[in-house]
Amino acid sequence: MLLVIIWLIIGAVAAGQRHYFDNQPTNCASTGTIAVTILAGPLNYAGVNPKIHDCDVKIPQPSQ
Numbered sequence: 370m371l372l373v374i375i376w377l378i379i380g381a382v383a384a385g386q387r388h389y390f391d392n393q394p395t396n397c398a399s400t401g402t403i404a405v406t407i408l409a410g411p412l413n414y415a416g417v418n419p420k421i422h423d424c425d426v427k428i429p430q431p432s433q
Contacts (some may be wrong), residue, residue: 380407383414 384390384406389399405419413419 376410377407380410380413383407383410 384403387406389403389406402420406413409417409419
């Protein structure tokens with residue numbers, strides 16, 4: 370459990386160093402990039418730079 374927490378903390382630090390937390394995510398691609406960066410954790414420092422380029426999430430629209 371402690372290893373998982375440390376892994377996620379390192380991932381959050383990596384996302385912070387890439388300035389992903391400076392602005393609010395504007396779409397699911399930027400939110401996905403932040404999540405994948407955090408989950409990749411220490412792999413980010415080994416050269417992994419995950420990006421989510423395309424995201425087609427259909428958000429329900431209110432009825433008219």
